[in-house]
Amino acid sequence: MYGWHLKLLRVNLTTQKVTREDVDPKIARDYLGGRGWAIHYLYKEMDPMTDPLTPENVMIFATGPLTATPAPTGNRYMVVTKSPLTGALAHSNSGGEFPTWMKRTGFDMFIFEGRSSEPVYLFVNENQIEFRSAAHVWGKDTHETTDILLAETSAEARVACIGPAGEKLALIAGIINDKHRAAARSGVGAVMGSKNLKAVVVMGNKNPPLYNPEEMKNISVDTSKNVGADVKKGSNMRIYGTSYVPQVTNTLGIFPTRNFQQGTFEHTDKIDGVALKEQYLIRHTACYRCPLACGRLTEVPDGDYKGKGEGPEYETISAFGGACGVSNLAALIKANYMCNELGMDTIGAGMTIAAAMEMYEKGYIPEEAIGMPLKFGDHDAMIEMVRKMAYREGFGDELAMGSYRLAEKYGHPEIAVTTRKQEFPGYDPRGAQGMGLLYATSNKGASHMEGDVAYEEVFGTPIKEDPFSIEGKPELVNHFQNSFALIDSAGLCVFVALRYVFSKDRMIFPLRLSEMMAYTTGEGYTAEEVLKAGERVYNLERMFVLKAGSTVDTLPPRMLNEPLPDGPAKGMVSQLDKMLPEYYKIRGWDEKGYPTKEKLEELGLPS
Amino acid sequence: MMVHIKLLANYREHLPPGAKNGGVELDVPDGTTVREVISRFPIPLDDTSVIVLNGLTVDLDTPLTAGDIVSAFSAIAGG
Numbered sequence: 001m002y003g004w005h006l007k008l009l010r011v012n013l014t015t016q017k018v019t020r021e022d023v024d025p026k027i028a029r030d031y032l033g034g035r036g037w038a039i040h041y042l043y044k045e046m047d048p049m050t051d052p053l054t055p056e057n058v059m060i061f062a063t064g065p066l067t068a069t070p071a072p073t074g075n076r077y078m079v080v081t082k083s084p085l086t087g088a089l090a091h092s093n094s095g096g097e098f099p100t101w102m103k104r105t106g107f108d109m110f111i112f113e114g115r116s117s118e119p120v121y122l123f124v125n126e127n128q129i130e131f132r133s134a135a136h137v138w139g140k141d142t143h144e145t146t147d148i149l150l151a152e153t154s155a156e157a158r159v160a161c162i163g164p165a166g167e168k169l170a171l172i173a174g175i176i177n178d179k180h181r182a183a184a185r186s187g188v189g190a191v192m193g194s195k196n197l198k199a200v201v202v203m204g205n206k207n208p209p210l211y212n213p214e215e216m217k218n219i220s221v222d223t224s225k226n227v228g229a230d231v232k233k234g235s236n237m238r239i240y241g242t243s244y245v246p247q248v249t250n251t252l253g254i255f256p257t258r259n260f261q262q263g264t265f266e267h268t269d270k271i272d273g274v275a276l277k278e279q280y281l282i283r284h285t286a287c288y289r290c291p292l293a294c295g296r297l298t299e300v301p302d303g304d305y306k307g308k309g310e311g312p313e314y315e316t317i318s319a320f321g322g323a324c325g326v327s328n329l330a331a332l333i334k335a336n337y338m339c340n341e342l343g344m345d346t347i348g349a350g351m352t353i354a355a356a357m358e359m360y361e362k363g364y365i366p367e368e369a370i371g372m373p374l375k376f377g378d379h380d381a382m383i384e385m386v387r388k389m390a391y392r393e394g395f396g397d398e399l400a401m402g403s404y405r406l407a408e409k410y411g412h413p414e415i416a417v418t419t420r421k422q423e424f425p426g427y428d429p430r431g432a433q434g435m436g437l438l439y440a441t442s443n444k445g446a447s448h449m450e451g452d453v454a455y456e457e458v459f460g461t462p463i464k465e466d467p468f469s470i471e472g473k474p475e476l477v478n479h480f481q482n483s484f485a486l487i488d489s490a491g492l493c494v495f496v497a498l499r500y501v502f503s504k505d506r507m508i509f510p511l512r513l514s515e516m517m518a519y520t521t522g523e524g525y526t527a528e529e530v531l532k533a534g535e536r537v538y539n540l541e542r543m544f545v546l547k548a549g550s551t552v553d554t555l556p557p558r559m560l561n562e563p564l565p566d567g568p569a570k571g572m573v574s575q576l577d578k579m580l581p582e583y584y585k586i587r588g589w590d591e592k593g594y595p596t597k598e599k600l601e602e603l604g605l606p607s
Numbered sequence: 608m609m610v611h612i613k614l615l616a617n618y619r620e621h622l623p624p625g626a627k628n629g630g631v632e633l634d635v636p637d638g639t640t641v642r643e644v645i646s647r648f649p650i651p652l653d654d655t656s657v658i659v660l661n662g663l664t665v666d667l668d669t670p671l672t673a674g675d676i677v678s679a680f681s682a683i684a685g686g
Contacts (some may be wrong), residue, residue, distance in 0.1 A: 174660070235655075236682065236683070239617055242686035248680055251679065252659065252662050314686045359680070454685060459682035461685075468663075494684070499684060504654070568659075569662075
């Protein structure tokens with residue numbers, strides 16, 4: 001077999017036993033890998049009504065067929081499980097180096113079941129597979145944990161682990177790999193914490209052979225050359241990484257400001273990538289086999305917010321900057337470092353603090369409950385809240401549950417800007433209509449990573465769409481959702497995939513990606529087939545989400561009823577009700593959003 | 608009439624000396640279009656370029672009115 005090992009490692013944490021299982025080649029082909037394989041197993045093996053923080057929840061780490069191949073950015077893995085934040089599906093994605101190292105163990109996928117009675121970590125070095133005590137690293141942050149575990153295993157290994165936030169079951173906890181990369185969203189870190197699994201340490205030299213190494217090399221080199229040509233021209237993604245984006249979204253009036261009460265932030269110049277580069281950038285960094293190198297090593301050399309690490313990315317600047325009304329760049333860099341070290345999703349953490357700030361200013365949460373004033377723009381208080389959140393100390397215990405539960409507890413659920421109880425990323429959907437439809441229908445709750453039509457509405461990649469228009473958006477969202485399911489299943493990074501391995505039409509088409517898949521696996525994939533597989537994955541996830549009881553596709557009232565008060569999108573609300581019926585129809589779902597029997601049969605899915 | 612040009616991120620380097628906060632005021636004749644005003648700057652426009660008028664997606668042959676803000680940036684991806 002080529003491309004895949006067709007091997008999974010089943011890890012029972014309760015019994016501390018592992019089993020090696022073969023993957024059915026037909027399943028491998030039809031579900032591609034990564035996110036696709038993971039939902040196939042999760043749907044088959046687990047009741048979607050399972051309580052996410054019990055031992056019965058299954059957590060899957062999955063690589064794709066392009067992971068650990070020469071494909072540029074062929075180095076992603078997915079964490080798929082039932083989300084304790086949303087009660088729906090979690091599928092969080094990360095790069096760095098861990099994904100390639102994981103695949104080199106000789107397994108494409110790890111399935112974690114049960115719960116260890118004591119903190120443990122799993123060490124996988126090909127066929128040397130050991131449960132080891134994690135008592136000495138329990139309570140330690142992700143950086144210390146990584147250093148200690150590498151010292152006691154091998155410098156050649158790579159680590160994915162949780163921090164204190166995951167141990168304490170914060171619903172916004174993520175899993176951090178290689179210190180600075182995160183499978184961040186939907187509370188996957190809390191699931192790992194609930195299993196008493198502190199870390200997964202991987203190494204090995206097993207790579208599945210490629211079906212056509214020569215053609216794979218040629219197409220990979222050619223793709224890298226195209227990336228390189230953009231980099232040579234001075235690509236913003238190389239110079240600034242995603243931190244160039246605040247200026248873009250602010251210009252379009254969709255930069256979340258003060259918990260989405262506004263769409264423009266008057267201090268954007270102080271917190272954007274230009275300021276970051278001038279003041280704190282040390283050098284660029286790259287995930288394994290990435291010619292784009294959008295990462296940035298940064299340092300705040302002195303002062304209250306002294307620290308060193310990577311980032312912040314756009315989403316982090318949006319959540320801790322605009323959404324919290326904070327213009328102190330050093331503070332939001334510090335918040336980013338803390339989230340990576342303590343193991344939290346920066347979007348969930350920042351947006352939850354933003355919601356708390358609004359509720360404090362409106363008198364919905366008394367100062368006694370928080371223990372200090374919590375106004376928009378108060379960067380000292382924000383930093384203190386990040387720490388308290390991770391350790392669930394005082395008011396932090398309430399923040400750790402995410403903004404929806406916080407706002408509901410204080411009697412004002414309308415303040416929470418979430419779908420399926422997950423915080424919005426940094427695009428206000430009132431001024432980017434396709435994004436609103438995406439958030440409302442997303443299997444994992446509000447997320448840009450499930451079909452980021454901002455690529456067309458905001459960035460003009462591959463072509464520019466009017467973000468205010470709803471025309472054609474249901475079709476666009478459907479197509480992007482299927483395409484992202486494909487990318488996540490293949491094992492590529494969307495940053496490179498969308499521009500370089502899809503076509504440049506409005507309806508992006510994965511021609512080059514399907515060629516890479518065919519050269520890797522020998523399965524003779526066509527572009528139509530891999531796109532159909534993306535649709536299959538998306539629909540199976542949808543079935544899981546519906547069976548988990550998350551059946552309502554909507555947006556929070558602020559998006560539907562409160563017009564944006566400022567900027568280019570002034571006066572706009574989301575027109576979700578005009579897009580949703582057409583979207584369901586295009587999807588082949590009924591008027592309530594359930595996949596029809598015919599659609600499931602067409603995709604070869606169980607009903 | 609006076610209009611404001613804002614060049615974001617890597618396009619900033621194409622602003623004339625003395626530009627502040629990534630932008631510059633220009634006095635242009637009536638009837639000047641978005642495309643014409645942007646062409647005054649040595650920006651290497653290509654398929655990554657996005658140009659908006661007052662934050663809005665418009666036809667680049669739209670004529671400007673006094674006080675308009677034209678912004679331009681280059682994007683290949685975003686997060």
